[in-house]
Structures are given as structure tokens and as C-alpha cells.
Amino acid sequence: MSFWQSYRGLNSKARLGFGAGLLVWGFLGLQFSDKAGEKLGIVPTEADKAALDKMLPRIHVVPKEK
Template sequence: MSLLQTYKGLSSKARLGVGAGLILWGAIGLKLSDTAEEKLGYTPTEEDKAALDRITPKVQVIDRRDNSSSSR
């Protein structure tokens, strides 16, 4: 049996419990990862922030009203 078939075979209350457990597990993981990062002493430097800024995609917004090549 696949995992999906096993999940579908559960009662509705059990599926609700599994879903709530996964959400809780994710929320706890998000909270603990910040705490672990602080305890391990990792704080990003200005150089790290600059490197991240260099690889972050830039978005340019073009206003359609200023586009003179439109055929409308």
C-alpha cells in the first residue's frame, strides 16, 4: 500500500490529527531553528547580506499606460 492509500484509509478524525500534527511539527521546527541558530552563534555578516543581495532577483515594474508600442 502506498502512503496516500494508507492516509485515505484512516478515519476522518485520524486524518485531522495527522494534519494538525504535521502543522504543529512544522511550527515547532520553525521556532527551534531560530533558537538553534542563535545558540550556535551564527549571525550573518554584512558581507553575507551583500552576497545574498547580489543573487536576489530584481523585479522591474513597467506601467502599461506608458507603453507607446501598444496596439490599442
């Protein structure tokens, strides 16, 4: 049985609880990941930040001719 079929087999309250749990898990991950990284000694260096900034896509606006 696939994961999707198992999920669809749950009653509506269980699916709602599962979805809410995923949202809470994601929110907590966003809130505490930086603090956990600092405690574990996994802090990005300035070189890491510069390399990441270099990989970001750039958007260039081209004026539209009439």
C-alpha cells in the same frame, strides 16, 4: 501500499490529527530554528547573508504604454 493510500485509509479524525500535527511541527520549526542554530553555532555570516540577498529575484515594474 503508497503513502497516499495509507493516508486515505485512516479515519477522518486520524487524518485531522495528522494534518494538525504537521502544522504544529512546521510552526515549532519556524519558531525555534534560529535559537537552535545559535546554540549549535550555526549562525550565518554577513557574507552568507549578502550572497543570499544577491540570489533573490528582483522585480522590475515596466510602465504600460497606452
